[in-house]
Amino acid sequence: MAAISRLKPKPLLSLRSFCPSISSSSQHSSDPEAEPDETLVSTSISILKEHRSRSRWSQLKAVLPPGGIPPSATVRILSGLRNRPHLALSFFHFSRCRDLLSFCAAAHVAARSRLRPAALSLLRSAVRLHDSPAIFETLAKTYRSFDSAPFVFDLLILAYLDAKKIDRAVHIVRLLRSRGIHPLLPTSNSLIRSASKLNGSDAGLELYRELFGSDNLRVSPNVQIFNTLLLAMYQDGQSDRVDEIRVEMERFRVDPNVFTYSVLLAGVCDDGTRIREARELWEEMAGRGIKPDIMAFNTMINGYCETGEMEKAEELYRDMVFDEIEPTCTTYEHLIRGHCKVGDLESATMVYTDMKTKGFSAGVEVVDKVLDEMCKRGRVDEGLVVLREEMKREGFSPSRRSYEALIGGFCERGEMEKAAKLQAEMAGKGFAADEKVYVAFVEGYRKMGDEEKVLRLCDEMNQLGMEKER
Template identity: 25%
Template sequence: MSLRERRKGRSKAKPTSPFRLASLLRLQKDPKLALQLFKNPNPNPNDTEAHPLKPFRYNLLHYDLIITKLGRAKMFDEMQQILHQLKHDTRVVPKEIIFCNVISFYGRARLLEHALQMFDEMSSFNVQMTLTCGKLDRMKELFQIMEKYVSPDACSYNILIHGCVVSRRLEDAWKVFDEMLKRRLQPTLVTFGTLLYGLCLELRVDEALKLKEDMMRVYNVKPDGQVFASLIKGLCAVGELSLALGVKEEMVRDKIEMDAGIYSSLISALFKAGRKNEFPAILKEMKERGCKPNSVTYNALISGFCKEKDFEAAFTILDEMGDKGCKANPISYNVILGGLCKDGKCSEAKDLFEDMPRQGCNPDVVSYRILFDGLCDGMQFREAALILNEMIFKGFVPRSARINLFIGQLCEIGNVEDLWTVLNTLIRGNVIDFDTWRTVISKMCKDDMLLNASQLVESLISPKFETLGDLHFGLSCSQMFPNAQNHYERSQISSIYI
């Protein structure tokens, strides 16, 4: 290849990666230029030899960044175009926070109809509408603006009460309820159901029982199945099983339909109270009332048996799920995995873990974490390192605290070979941080393993700038400045060729 051809090859710009696009969008201050960059991240040069690029794979961060920039600039037409694109991008599952921001942008611009329209369209984006994004104060701001144009009704107040409850601000919810009464608005079933749910969530079951009586006696509102379900779950949570069973009988008497969730709560409570011999009667009642057990019901049984270390019965329930046409989910397996690991049966847990894909249920991040923790607790470090490698390869992130504990254990027993393997795995997955390096260096220095530490440092040279910086700093803080300086110089030389 000639020098001219080499220069021509170098002059061709590399395609913009998704990570690079996110960085460029974040740095771009001009919303118009940001929009242009978003729409055309990889413009084809006027070159007849250039091959057309594949469609760019946008991710959620790209949409979030450009929508935020356009909304703040009040470029609402352009923002709607991006939202339309997001709606039809099947690879991206939007989060609620994006729509909360859009509604907030419209609210600040006094475009209330657009804000309400966006709220109505959220379900078409397959996003779960909750208030977990914590934008309650913004919602109140929009509510105050709305009051200048229309009179809020009970539905408006119910939304505010719901926001307070899910944000664990129950006292604020009661203030909204009092304001509702001052305006002479009649509370609805949703109003009481939300407040009662909040009380049970805070385990204030006595107040919840009183509220149920007040809604019937004072406000003439009859409770529905959701109200009773909240009560039963709350009573079971505080160990008031007799009262919970009494509420269930009230539902039977009033012919209120019960779902599998209510029965599942009662089954869990029976196991906790040491009354597991009564759960067959619950299952029989479910069958008589035409309520088919679901995965939640079976998982409650599995959990109960695992807590009693009756794993044979738990496996029997797992098999029964398949026979009854109810597919076991990762939770079903994770409960058994956790029970086996806590009981020191890591070998059985590993067998079950490996059998999950064959049963049509792939392990999730919780499955990997449970097995990894169990193997570490059982001092099976080589197996733990293998699971960690597989875990990171599949894109799952281990808990930082457990990783540092695992590395500390390897350092304490002087297992440098496995330590080297684990650190390389963490580097490849880009999940290593300064705390991890500090754990390695401090443990080795404390245990008079300076020679091994030096050898380890010589072996680990990563092209990740952040990782190198953390390692240099960790070495310096650990009174190994000569090693840090030497490693820094070598990494600078190596980076030229990476």
């Protein structure tokens, strides 16, 4: 695809035709027939501006009609206070008006003063209370009269995304783009990310093409948007399609950053057979002068661990420490799994000890790996100590695999009493004995010459539908 021509952004004057001015009467009212009480409006504004904070609200209550502040008056008062946004927003909450027009007016007041969190919160409430396309229409109609900021429409899009109403958000984007208004890049990124999460990476890519596929663009995508697409493809297991995104990055002359490479590395390292491609990406990243972060290091270390290249994994670990990048729990877990995979229990236990010293807690899967290797080498008592230490920490619960490894290890050594105690503990945790456990006990008792128990266990296995030769 040819690179697009760079056009200067046009001012958002197109909002003038999109957002007609509103008079001080029916268009400011939720009820077209309700004229705001000008005396009430002017008196309220005067009280709010001139009285101290402690007395203004009691003074205001004294002049309000029995039914409270009408919505039409609320909007007029908000307009009169728009240069004092904090006071205006306090009045909005005081008024308890929750009609759509009042919400939009308050959102405009916040937006024009760059009070982004407040404006977004108001629009979220409006979306929650008024599930209607009229929110956008009302926001557009009141835009000019409040001298609002264009990003107020981006905030409405984000409010719809927060409410998981992506179709509404996309519809608003299309309405804006039909008037030559493009959402801000962070908003576009949120749209693409939401579409990808809800409907898959193909939906995110389709939305990207709609937003940036034209050759007549005023806004070009940035690296964050491409990273969102790459991550969505990775999470969908479509890392083989990343070249499509890299072509788009070249089209827009967008340079990758460290996150880009981390996602690309994850895609090739997870495959387990593409470590050479991972090395090429690593070298490409270095050639661009991009320093790897902890995510990139962890991904590459895991790649080497998956292929059993532990010397290179350890070398990367040392490089990381030399670069003053603190290892994470994930770093240690990758190394432990890698050493266990190649049968290097000594190195695995050294890393495990180092990990505990640094204050990290191993996940149950990593503990299982260590126990497996210990039991295979007859170090069952040491494995039991590891399990007991892990069980002391809050939140750790042994897995079936942990118990099976230890039971198998004790049965192999003929220590049937210890194995039986562990099996009882295992049952207490809700893990019923399966064929693997039965076989371990059968073989253990057979080695001990206890044929009576062997026969009894084999009968139990047959009754449970398990098969074991006597």
